Amino acid sequence: MITVTDLRKVYQQGKKEVVALDGVTLSVPKGSIHGIIGHSGAGKSTLVRCLTLLDRPTSGSVSIDGTELSSVRDSEIRAARRRIGMVFQHANLMDSRTAAGNVAHPLELVKTPKDKTRTRVAELLKLVGLEGFENAYPxxxxxxxxxxxxxxxxxxxxxxxxxxxxxxxxxxxATTNEILDLIQELTSRLQLTVLIITHEMNVVKRVCNSVSLLSRGRIIEHGALEDVAGELDSQLARALLPLPPSFPLPGPLQRGPVLEIVFSGDSAKEPVLTGVARHFDMDINVLAGSVETLGGQQFGHLRVQLAENSDVDGVLGYLTDRGISARRVAPVAGAAPEFPDTLPDPDLPDPVVPNQGLHPTKEQGRHE
Ligand SMILES: Nc1ncnc2c1ncn2[C@@H]1O[C@H](COP(=O)(O)OP(=O)(O)O)[C@@H](O)[C@H]1O
Ligand SMILES: [Mg+2]
Structure with a gap:
């Protein structure tokens, strides 16, 4: 279990103060994987440095299983740091050492006896599926x-x-998925507490149990994957269940209101749309949709268009009564993000513009 409480880090840049972390609080239980996602400059690297004690936080605390890390004396930092294993983007291996030599390095640093090191290294390489690669160089x-x-x-x-x-x-x-699956397997087998810093939503979708969105040094959204995915208005939900852009269909439905709907868990199994169609005796067109399994649960995100003059409030009420998130959106909604698998930019305005003119004059979301 790792607990971070009200962590602040302020850098001094000449006379200017840069607040890199502005009161970060999070806790990750043993045996689970927490994703921290954020844009460049959000404070991700600062958080890593504060957690690994490479940098001292300005205030706040970091504790592992109740042991406070941020207050350890300099002489004890090495020992405290050993409680956190680090995995880097480029593995950061020593080119002059074999696979076995690289794995042995941290054990040599604490003067582990040679034969013990040898057995442990063999165990570790087997654990990560690299039996037989002991003598290979990076x-x-x-x-x-x-x-x-x-x-x-x-x-x-x-x-x-x-x-x-x-x-x-x-x-x-493909390799990304293999490595993520390995991390997930090790997490449960060794009962690790895992934090993954990433800007890729796919990482969060595949292995994280919970997620935090870091923006300008603050956690602005967080929660279990299945909870945040169901919150239609959240940036995380939009990134977890992205929809392609869509335009109103020609024909009688053209002027009808457009809704976005998120089904989750049990409600994903119910034929909700046909329920609406029957209950309100109306036609519904599906404009766009995506279905994902997140945190072991099925999620569906749909953009649908109802017939003109539909009882929108009635339909919204019908859906909410059944535990389904739904809201009215602009007729031209959800312009394709530049990188569909990364996070929407928190600085961009929300694409939801209720009661906007029905006929767009220009294709939205295309930049010349
Ligand atoms: N050593 C430093 N001195 C001054 N400002 C820093 C330092 N390190 C980071 N910052 C500032 O803190 C903010 C967060 O940076 P960083 O943690 O590197 O973000 P990320 O890793 O999410 O891109 C940025 O505004 C950055 O300029
Ligand atoms: Mg960084």
Whole structure:
């Protein structure tokens, strides 16, 4: 269990103060994976440095299983740091050492006896699926294999917490998934507490139990994956269940109101749309949709258009009564993000513009 309470870090830049972390509070239970997602400059690296004691927080606390890390004396920092294993974006291996030599390094630093080191290194390499690669040098390994060595090295000192800083940003999609699955397997097998810093939503979707959105040094949204995904207005939900852009269909429905709906858990299994169609005796067109499994639950995100002059409030009430998030949106909604798998920019205005003119004059979201 790692607990961060009201963590602040203020840098002095000449006469100017830069608030890199502005009261970050989070807690991650043992055996679970928490994702921290945020744009460049949000404070992610500062958070990593404060958690690993490479930087001292200005105020606030970091504790592992109740032991306060931020108040340890300088002489004890090394020992405290061993409770947190670090996995880096580029594995950061020593080129002149073999896979075994890299994994052995942290054990040598604390003067572990040679034979004990040898057994432990073999165990660790087996754990990450690299049996038989003991004598390979980093240059002879693929990106995914190098990251496996990095993970084995991070686990050498038997840490309780694994802190992964963009662990898959340098990997292709297939290897990314392999490494994420390995992290997930190790988390439950070794009962680790894992924090993954990332800007890729796919990482959050695949392995995280909970997620925090960091913006300008503050956590502006957070929660269990299945909870944040169901909150239609949240940036995290929009990033977790993105919809392609859509335009009103030609024909009789063209002027009808447009709704966005998020089904989750049990409600995803019910035929809600046909329920609405029958109950209100109306036609419904699906303009866009996506279905995902998040935190082991099914989620569906739909943009639908109702017939003109529909009882919008009635439909919204019908859906809310059944525990389904729904809201009215502008007819041209959800312009495609530039990088569909990354986070929407918090500085951009919310695309929801109720009661906007029905006929767009220009395609939205396209930049010349
Ligand atoms: N050593 C430093 N001195 C002054 N300002 C810093 C320092 N490190 C980071 N910052 C500032 O703190 C903010 C957060 O930076 P950082 O933690 O690197 O963000 P991220 O990793 O999310 O891109 C930025 O405004 C950055 O300019
Ligand atoms: Mg950074």
């Amino acid at each position: 240059s002879q390994l693929s990106g995914g294999q190098r990251q496996r060595v990095g993970i084995a090295r991070a686990l050498a000192s038997e840490p309780e917490v694994l802190l992964c800083d963009e662990p898959t940003s340098a990997l292709d999609p």
